[in-house]
Amino acid sequence: xxxxxxxxxxxxxxxxxxxxxxxxxxxxxxxxxxxxxxxxxxxxxxxxxxxxxxxxxxxxxxxxxxxxxxxxxxxxxxxxxxxxxxxxx
Numbered sequence: 001x002x003x004x005x006x007x008x009x010x011x012x013x014x015x016x017x018x019x020x021x022x023x024x025x026x027x028x029x030x031x032x033x034x035x036x037x038x039x040x041x042x043x044x045x046x047x048x049x050x051x052x053x054x055x056x057x058x059x060x061x062x063x064x065x066x067x068x069x070x071x072x073x074x075x076x077x078x079x080x081x082x083x084x085x086x087x088x089x
Contacts, residue, residue, distance in 0.1 A: 006033075 022032030060066065071088035078085050 018032065019029055022029055025032070027035070067088050075085055075088050
């Protein structure tokens with residue numbers, strides 16, 4: 001895997017606190033930064049995925065592709081019953 005060096009100016013106290021937190025997990029600074037960056041990127045991807053799902057849901061509502069709330073509640077109330085119903089459409 002090809003790697004790159006990243007530089008950033010941060011307050012010295014933040015660096016010391018971050019190093020201490022990383023050390024508590026047995027990580028060096030480089031590993032901790034990689035972990036943090038990976039988590040941030042994954043979080044941003046998830047936020048974008050949810051944003052797209054929200055836009056799709058709003059489009060469904062706009063064109064009338066919705067399910068009556070009462071039907072959904074009735075269906076949920078029957079979960080686990082012997083005669084469990086198919087989800088409402």
